[in-house]
Amino acid sequence: MNRISPEHKRWFLVALYAVAMAWVEAAAVYYLRSLIGRIDPYQPDPLPEAGGFGEAEVVRELATMVMLLAVGWLAGKNARSRLGYAVVTFGLWDIFYYVFLRVITGWWPRSLSNWDILFLIPLPWWGPVWAPMSIAFLMILWGTFVTQFEHSSAFGSNWKSLALGGAGATLALFVFMRDALLAANQGTEALRTMLPVGFNWPLFSVALALMAWPVVDVARQALCARRELESRLEQIL
Numbered sequence: 001m002n003r004i005s006p007e008h009k010r011w012f013l014v015a016l017y018a019v020a021m022a023w024v025e026a027a028a029v030y031y032l033r034s035l036i037g038r039i040d041p042y043q044p045d046p047l048p049e050a051g052g053f054g055e056a057e058v059v060r061e062l063a064t065m066v067m068l069l070a071v072g073w074l075a076g077k078n079a080r081s082r083l084g085y086a087v088v089t090f091g092l093w094d095i096f097y098y099v100f101l102r103v104i105t106g107w108w109p110r111s112l113s114n115w116d117i118l119f120l121i122p123l124p125w126w127g128p129v130w131a132p133m134s135i136a137f138l139m140i141l142w143g144t145f146v147t148q149f150e151h152s153s154a155f156g157s158n159w160k161s162l163a164l165g166g167a168g169a170t171l172a173l174f175v176f177m178r179d180a181l182l183a184a185n186q187g188t189e190a191l192r193t194m195l196p197v198g199f200n201w202p203l204f205s206v207a208l209a210l211m212a213w214p215v216v217d218v219a220r221q222a223l224c225a226r227r228e229l230e231s232r233l234e235q236i237l
Contacts, residue, residue, distance in 0.1 A: 007148055011088065014075050018089040022096035025064065029097075030104045032057060040108050042115040047124065047192045058120055068093065076147070084146030091139035098129055115196065118176060123184060125176035126196040127204075134208060135172065142215045149222040161217040168210025175204045 033039045036053055038046065047054070072086025102109060109116065112130035119125040183194040 010075055010085075011144065011147060014071060014085050014089055015092055017071055018092035019096050021064075021067065021089075022093045023100045025093065025097050026100035026104055028060065029101065039105055040114070041117045042195065044195075045193055046117065046195060054120075061119060061121060081147050084143040086143070087139045088143035088147065091136040091143065094136035095133055095140075098133065123177050123180040123191070124194070125173070126179060127176050128199055131172075131176070131199070131204060135211065138208075138211055138215050142218055145215070145218045145222045158214075158217050158221075161214045164210045165214035168207045168213070171207035171210065172204060175200050175207060 030039070032053060033041070068090050069086050071089050072082045072084070075085040076082030098109060108114070109129045112133070113128050115126060116129055116132075117124050118127055118132050178200065179194055179196040180191060183190045
């Protein structure tokens with residue numbers, strides 16, 4: 001009789017936390033955007049001047065990152081699994097955030113192509129909803145492989161694949177913040193009122209491919225480790 005392993009149980013508990021946190025996040029964003037009339041952020045004055053709301057949003061984002069890292073630290077047993085669980089939590093939280101935001105509002109996002117302000121630190125990140133969700137999907141895969149194959153050498157064994165993934169993440173951040181970087185040179189008002197007019201999906205596709213490389217690498221190593229384990233079991237039996 002097959003039993004659910006402790007790591008599987010831990011993964012499901014982390015996933016449950018991420019989904020619950022996504023609802024809290026979606027509700028908080030709904031409240032804030034309703035107060036300033038910006039449920040759909042892609043409209044004139046996407047970052048309107050409203051006393052205290054901007055500061056509250058930045059602190060909320062920082063607090064969210066702390067919570068994501070904290071659950072990874074608590075769930076993992078070593079550096080590899082802690083990072084893996086934090087990444088899984090982030091990915092699930094990000095995807096279900098948009099799912100729940102649609103449920104709460106009843107209409108937004110209308111589609112995966114809708115523009116959203118993804119983050120405000122250090123400058124506003126802009127992108128269609130499908131872009132962060134595609135990254136989140138890769139994060140879930142990578143974190144799952146890392147946390148569920150404790151006996152593999154998946155984490156840190158191939159620095160080249162991790163470096164490629166890091167380069168992809170940096171490139172993706174540039175795509176998200178490109179318009180904000182240009183507007184920042186024109187002053188605070190230009191940055192506040194800036195609306196992106198196009199998304200550089202070819203460059204983002206390159207970034208996504210680079211970020212997918214560590215996922216493929218860790219999946220390959222996990223598969224090899226599983227085959228090796230099965231082979232040893234067959235020899236014993």
